Amino acid sequence: MKTITKMKSLGWALAISATCSAQAASELTVYTAFEAEDLKRYAAEFNKQNPDIKINWVRDSTGIVTAKLLAEKDNPQADAVWGLAATSLLVLKAEDMLQPYRPKGLEKLSPKFYDKDETPSWVGMDAWMASICFNTIEAEKHNLPKPTSWADLTKPVYQGHVIMPNPSSSGTGFLDVSSWLQMFGEDQGWAYMDKLHNNISRYTHSGSKPCKLAASGETAIGISFAFRGAKLKNKGAPLELIFPSEGIGWDMEAAAIIKGAKNTVAAKKLMDFAVSEEANRAYNKGFAVVAIPGLAQPVKHFPENPESLMIDNDFEWAAKNRAAILKEWQGRYDSKSEPKK
Structure with missing residues (x-):
């Protein structure tokens, strides 16, 4: 009788163990x-x-x-x-x-x-591709013309009205930075970002946040990605999505x-x-x-044809140089980044 009881106990133990294993496997x-x-x-x-x-x-x-x-x-x-x-x-x-x-x-x-x-x-x-989220109401309030290119964002009129993601924490921020370095060449790419930095009010740790801030009227211009902008525009935000003429990172x-x-x-x-x-x-x-x-x-x-706007992105180059790019970016611009939570 004791043997049968032990076997039953062992059977239950094995069943429980098997159940737990099945649960763990799922x-x-x-x-x-x-x-x-x-x-x-x-x-x-x-x-x-x-x-x-x-x-x-x-x-x-x-x-x-x-x-x-x-x-x-x-x-x-x-x-x-x-x-x-x-x-x-x-x-x-x-x-x-x-x-x-x-x-x-x-x-x-x-x-x-x-x-x-x-x-x-x-x-x-x-x-996913870069875009500029442009709040038409805030732009009118501050007499800001509609930008059509990345170069436009360096104009003095936009000082303090631009927010973009930090490339160290945001994939969208990194695709922006790496694409500018590819589009303009490394020296000119950093020179571009130096000028852009003068107009940046802050860098966020989220790729979608600049567009959300533009949608809510906290900034006129958010450098973000098109999917987020389209979603917010569908919900009634006073946004216009701008795809800069030089091409877009992705x-x-x-x-x-x-x-x-x-x-x-x-x-x-x-x-x-x-x-x-x-x-x-x-x-x-x-x-x-x-x-x-x-x-x-x-x-x-x-x-209509978003692929035609996407640059010929060299992913291997971007990955190989990622650490060096981020180190350089942090040394130049990190002072305007939001505190990390």
Whole structure:
């Protein structure tokens, strides 16, 4: 009788252990810089195909997420990244922190939206692009003309009326800085930013915040990204989205598996979903350019052909020089940055 009781107890213990293991296997820790309000929507789309996997999000701005991942290199806490700048993932790849994986359906993506290795270390999802959020009411109040170029923003009339993101903490800020250095050349790029700095009232630690501040009337001009501007304009904000004539910087939101991940099985399912048509349609709700060619529908308030405005961005160069660019930027301009929380 005691033996039977022991066997039953052992059976219950094994059942409980198996249940706990199953539960643990369904937990996926995902680091992201997705906009906070989109997390539930993306998780819901993923769970339609993978109802047994719960995503535990760790969300912050691009620079902070990238720094966190680098700090955890020897003891990775993330299983996967879903929604981080491709330039950041190239930095992680250089540190041998990504687990190569070829997701199902990769062949449907535009070749510029995934790593060029035979087994890619990362895949792109959508492109987000720079834009100027221009508050027409505040501009009229301060007699500010509508800018049409990046060069216009250096004119004395805009002094104290421009806010932009800090590139150390914001992916949008970094794509601005790296694109100016590519468009104008390094010497002229820094000279441009010196002039622009004279007109900056402050640098934020969020890429969307300058546009939000413009929408609320706290500034006339916010250098931000088009998706945020379009969303706020749809809600009735007195904004005009301006795409500067010299061209616009852009980056890809991308996904990858972290080497040493505790749950690679679920991470691979996430990667399969990240390149799927269902996921690309979800991305298209906010982004006019997605990884699968021909799938995107026009996004309200975006130009008809946004890809024609995007510069030929050298992601490898931007990633390789990221640390040096940020060090130089901080030495020149960080005095106007908002305090970090």
